[in-house]
Amino acid sequence: MQNVTDLEQIERTVQNAREYAESIVDTIREPLMVLDADLKVISANRAFYQVFKMKPEETVGKLIYDIGNQQWNNPKLRVLLEEILPMNTSFDDFEIEHNFSHIGERIMLLNARRIYGVANKTEMILLAIEDITERKHAEVLSASEIKYRRLFESSKDGILLLDFDTGRITDVNPFLINLLGYSKVDFLFKYFWDISIFKNVMASRDNFLELQTKEYIRFEDLPLQTKDGKKIDVELISNVYDVDNRKTIQCNIHDITERKQMEHKLNEAYQKIKTRTKELEMINENLDSFAYSVSHDLRAPLRAISGFAQVLIDTHGDKVNEEMRHYLDRINEGAQKMGQLIDDLLGFSRATRSEIKYEKINGENIVNDLIKAYRDVEQDRDIEFIVNPLGEIEADKEMLKIVFSNLLQNAIKFTIDRKKARIEIRSEQKEDHIQFYVKDNGIGFDMKYKDKLFEAFQRLQTDERFTGTGIGLTTVERIVSKHGGNIWAKGEVDKGAEFCFTLPSKVHVED
Amino acid sequence: MNKKEVEILLVEDNASDEELATIALKKHNITNKIQIARDGVEALEYLFGSVDSETLKCVGPLVVLLDLKLPRIDGLEVLKRIKSHPEAKKIPVIVLTSSSEEKDIVESYRLGVNSYIRKPVDFNQFTEAVNQIGLYWLLLNKQSP
Numbered sequence: 001m002q003n004v005t006d007l008e009q010i011e012r013t014v015q016n017a018r019e020y021a022e023s024i025v026d027t028i029r030e031p032l033m034v035l036d037a038d039l040k041v042i043s044a045n046r047a048f049y050q051v052f053k054m055k056p057e058e059t060v061g062k063l064i065y066d067i068g069n070q071q072w073n074n075p076k077l078r079v080l081l082e083e084i085l086p087m088n089t090s091f092d093d094f095e096i097e098h099n100f101s102h103i104g105e106r107i108m109l110l111n112a113r114r115i116y117g118v119a120n121k122t123e124m125i126l127l128a129i130e131d132i133t134e135r136k137h138a139e140v141l142s143a144s145e146i147k148y149r150r151l152f153e154s155s156k157d158g159i160l161l162l163d164f165d166t167g168r169i170t171d172v173n174p175f176l177i178n179l180l181g182y183s184k185v186d187f188l189f190k191y192f193w194d195i196s197i198f199k200n201v202m203a204s205r206d207n208f209l210e211l212q213t214k215e216y217i218r219f220e221d222l223p224l225q226t227k228d229g230k231k232i233d234v235e236l237i238s239n240v241y242d243v244d245n246r247k248t249i250q251c252n253i254h255d256i257t258e259r260k261q262m263e264h265k266l267n268e269a270y271q272k273i274k275t276r277t278k279e280l281e282m283i284n285e286n287l288d289s290f291a292y293s294v295s296h297d298l299r300a301p302l303r304a305i306s307g308f309a310q311v312l313i314d315t316h317g318d319k320v321n322e323e324m325r326h327y328l329d330r331i332n333e334g335a336q337k338m339g340q341l342i343d344d345l346l347g348f349s350r351a352t353r354s355e356i357k358y359e360k361i362n363g364e365n366i367v368n369d370l371i372k373a374y375r376d377v378e379q380d381r382d383i384e385f386i387v388n389p390l391g392e393i394e395a396d397k398e399m400l401k402i403v404f405s406n407l408l409q410n411a412i413k414f415t416i417d418r419k420k421a422r423i424e425i426r427s428e429q430k431e432d433h434i435q436f437y438v439k440d441n442g443i444g445f446d447m448k449y450k451d452k453l454f455e456a457f458q459r460l461q462t463d464e465r466f467t468g469t470g471i472g473l474t475t476v477e478r479i480v481s482k483h484g485g486n487i488w489a490k491g492e493v494d495k496g497a498e499f500c501f502t503l504p505s506k507v508h509v510e511d
Numbered sequence: 512m513n514k515k516e517v518e519i520l521l522v523e524d525n526a527s528d529e530e531l532a533t534i535a536l537k538k539h540n541i542t543n544k545i546q547i548a549r550d551g552v553e554a555l556e557y558l559f560g561s562v563d564s565e566t567l568k569c570v571g572p573l574v575v576l577l578d579l580k581l582p583r584i585d586g587l588e589v590l591k592r593i594k595s596h597p598e599a600k601k602i603p604v605i606v607l608t609s610s611s612e613e614k615d616i617v618e619s620y621r622l623g624v625n626s627y628i629r630k631p632v633d634f635n636q637f638t639e640a641v642n643q644i645g646l647y648w649l650l651l652n653k654q655s656p
Binding site for chain 2: 291296299300301302303306307311314332
């Protein structure tokens with residue numbers, strides 16, 4: 001009987017101990033699980049079922065890896081768990097981040113210990129689980145707070161923090177203190193609209209009220225005066241943020257003084273350019289009407305001079321002797337030359353003023369057309385023209401005609417005393433331009449004077465047979481450079497001359 | 512002057528050019544009656560009676576030789592008035608000018624000019640041009656019913 005009583009006594013003690021232990025386990029707020037040697041769940045506490053939203057029947061007697069959609073089936077955890085009993089280990093603070101089936105993405109901290117079953121004398125594992133998601137988030141938050149603080153302290157924008165409800169300044173960053181020259185004390189806990197710097201500008205509480213309703217306000221260009229009287233311009237942007245469920249206003253103040261000054265300077269420069277452009281346009285217009293008058297009015301008297309001289313010969317030819325005729329011819333020639341000079345000047349002026357009208361041109365056609373006309377005029381001369389393929393050119397057709405006609409006429413003129421004149425035209429395609437050559441076997445020129453070739457009214461020849469108006473090559477140079485090309489010449493006295501000019505290839509015309 | 516005899520209206524403000532043009536025409540036996548207008552106003556008055564009139568008053572001339580740069584109303588305006596009038600537009604107009612500005616040439620043809628001659632400095636070329644154009648238009652006019 002005693003044995004029975006003892007046994008009962010023991011059993012009761014064990015039972016009490018177990019109930020005691022279980023009640024402790026049950027009241028612990030962290031989820032706990034007890035696993036057997038096979039890692040099957042023996043029991044779990046109330047906190048476990050609450051936290052993981054599971055029921056005992058889904059848990060007890062099941063392999064830990066299988067419960068809750070295998071949410072504990074984590075390879076690292078497996079290793080740790082499976083080592084505990086055979087190798088008499090334990091583990092602390094094993095972190096597991098997982099999308100748990102009922103409660104979503106959480107971070108859990110696991111601790112495991114070997115425990116010894118008193119009742120059946122078996123080894124078991126106690127697994128304690130702690131949900132540290134919130135704590136982790138808080139850590140991240142505080143890290144971002146530090147980051148924000150650093151930005152606040154080191155920002156190259158002035159930052160002012162205000163309490164949303166009261167409008168009092170709660171913080172000001174070093175940059176703003178430096179920018180405005182006031183100390184931190186001058187700002188802190190003052191009402192925004194009481195700060196003297198802002199008083200006159202956005203002093204009115206209305207602005208603040210607007211900010212309170214719109215939660216955003218922006219002043220693009222706010223003139224401020226610093227403590228030492230320096231005038232600066234700032235851009236002010238205010239936003240409202242929630243901080244710990246309390247609204248905070250952040251004013252970002254960006255110093256735009258330099259930018260404004262630059263803008264001002266730019267604007268001044270722009271105005272200057274505008275005025276200058278207008279002046280130039282007017283000058284151009286004047287030039288236009290000047291050229292028009294030159295064309296019209298200067299030629300009229302020349303026509304009278306030449307015309308009446310001619311009429312005199314025509315109508316009184318019988319009374320005009322050789323000498324008189326000579327002088328009348330001189331009068332006529334002078335008038336002709338003046339007419340040519342006017343025409344050349346007009347051509348030069350037109351080439352300078354006109355806009356380029358780009359088109360695709362066949363170079364040989366232009367040259368051949370010109371040559372045909374010259375052949376008619378120069379029938380009594382033996383001139384060999386050699387025209388090589390010139391390729392497709394993108395240029396202003398009329399202007400290019402002027403270029404070639406000037407160069408060809410020069411070549412014809414300066415080969416006048418050659419028995420057989422030879423004039424060759426060719427081109428070479430270079431990387432980004434075409435290079436044209438007009439070469440003759442005429443009287444050439446001294447390279448000493450090569451720079452004078454393209455200057456207006458400069459003539460290298462004194463021989464009367466070669467005199468021109470001195471404007472032709474200047475016009476050519478103007479046209480070529482207007483097209484973005486270059487022109488130069490090579491020559492030697494009595495050994496011919498070669499004129500080269502370039503035109504950019506493929507510039508404007510679309511196919 | 513009997514207007515019916517007039518067959519050429521020469522609108523020219525420059526006396527020398529007028530004289531030379533007359534000589535040139537005569538030289539080529541164009542002896543039609545020539546009426547001279549010294550500017551655009553005179554030309555319009557001759558053709559329409561007054562500057563603002565819309566009625567063609569003068570049934571002649573066979574041809575108008577028109578300078579462009581004229582005092583008061585310029586040649587392009589005269590050309591425009593002639594060529595926009597339902598009857599007057601039949602009169603051949605030849606612009607005879609010193610200008611070789613492209614805009615003048617383009618504008619003249621746009622307004623309906625029948626021919627455009629640039630007055631050359633050389634008198635022989637000048638007479639040749641006047642002769643050819645004058646003859647051509649007078650002959651053409653005579654042929655049309």
